[in-house]
Amino acid sequence: MKCPEDQKVQCAIFFLEDRGTAWWETAERMLGEDVNKITWEQFKESFYAKFFFANVKYVKQQKFLNLEQGDMSVEQYDAEFDMLSRFAPDVVKDEETRTEKFVRGLRLDLQGIVRALRPTTHADALRLALDLSLYERADSSKATGRGSTLGQKRKVELQSDTTPQRNLRSRGVF
Structure with a gap:
């Protein structure tokens, strides 16, 4: 708000x-x-x-300092980043350090590309990471779809190749 x-x-x-x-x-x-x-x-x-007792605040600060995307989606990582960053205002005192901390926590495959594109704000880094993760998801779903289709075609091709040979052998041609 x-x-x-x-x-x-x-x-x-x-x-x-x-x-x-x-x-x-x-x-x-x-x-x-x-x-x-x-x-x-x-x-x-x-x-x-x-x-917020001091120890709770300390635990939240440590959680933020160690925060990495891991298995989270980019959206989940960003939500956790925003929530925990409140407990470590000194760590993200300006837009540059906030952006750097966010990018450093991304999965390595996303981090490298986002870094190369040099976002200047947290919002830019988030947009890039979201775009890349959407592209990655779309690409992997296409590959998965192709892989299973190719596998099914191969099985059919192999079955049709072996059947005529048996028939030819049983007729005494070979």
Whole structure:
């Protein structure tokens, strides 16, 4: 959801539920009139301190640092990348480092081609990786289809080749 910087706190408050709502109501009472002066960064810091224990944040940071596409689709990898990157803002402090980290985590076959095309943004790298993976899927499904058809044709050809020879031999021609 796109939200202007000066309205992010209000947008976040709107989506709070249960314990989150109770936490914010307490914070409002404690802050009094200063509640309207709270910045997005202050809100996030306070929210994370309340709901994400330090060890959980550390585990998420480590998971992000070690994140690789592996068996995930590009879409799944990107979703995981976005979710975990929130816990390591220093690692992806600007678009260049974010893009580099994303590309480094791609499967090697995709990574090499995406790197060669030198994307300048995470969105560009994602688009390239998605295009390549779609092409790869289409190409492998064609190859699989051709392979099984060729295999079936060969079996039929082999059967038809051997049958006449037996008939010729049984008639005494050879």
